[in-house]
């Protein structure tokens with residue numbers, strides 16, 4: 001149903017890492033701090049580095065702003081985000097003098113009911129395509145993906161080559177747990193997303209997010225009943 005063009009938009013792969021370096025750095029980064037990993041990425045890729053956050057919490061954004069002052073954090077706004085999420089991103093940026101850039105779908109993606117019967121196509125137009133736009137011309141992408149998000153993410157590496165998008169993907173908190181996130185939030189007095197207190201453990205778009213149906217699976221409230229827990233950004 002979707003007509004989104006997922007053809008890689010990069011013009012060259014010279015920034016991708018060879019297997020030897022990927023293996024070596026993944027071993028090394030398992031015991032590095034997220035700040036060290038983010039700084040390595042900034043040194044290596046310079047201004048061709050994009051940080052994205054869904055702002056379900058402020059941890060990745062705060063780490064990025066502390067590691068690389070002035071760096072922008074991109075929020076993909078499907079136009080169906082909860083108002084609380086937009087407020088929270090703005091609030092966190094103001095508190096920590098950070099910068100947030102909102103990346104929205106193309107102009108011709110107008111409000112519709114596609115999410116009612118085609119969530120895969122809707123995510124492709126409203127999430128995957130804007131991410132591709134944000135990554136265009138860049139060499140690396142920093143995300144807040146964690147192994148304890150879900151079983152599917154349990155073996156995610158810290159560093160990988162995202163061959164579809166032609167960028168190096170950096171997951172600096174891949175080996176953090178929910179408890180690590182909570183500790184960091186408390187230690188650095190970070191704000192908490194207003195919906196966290198209402199039982200939401202993973203926060204996406206309002207049509208496709210409810211509190212988790214299974215307490216042991218933080219993402220079980222996303223696309224509930226549809227046998228999917230990923231939107232296509234991390235497939």
Ligand code: SF4
Nearest residue numbers: 119122123126205208
């Ligand atoms: S999460 Fe739901 S509303 Fe948001 S882009 Fe995907 S299908 Fe559309």
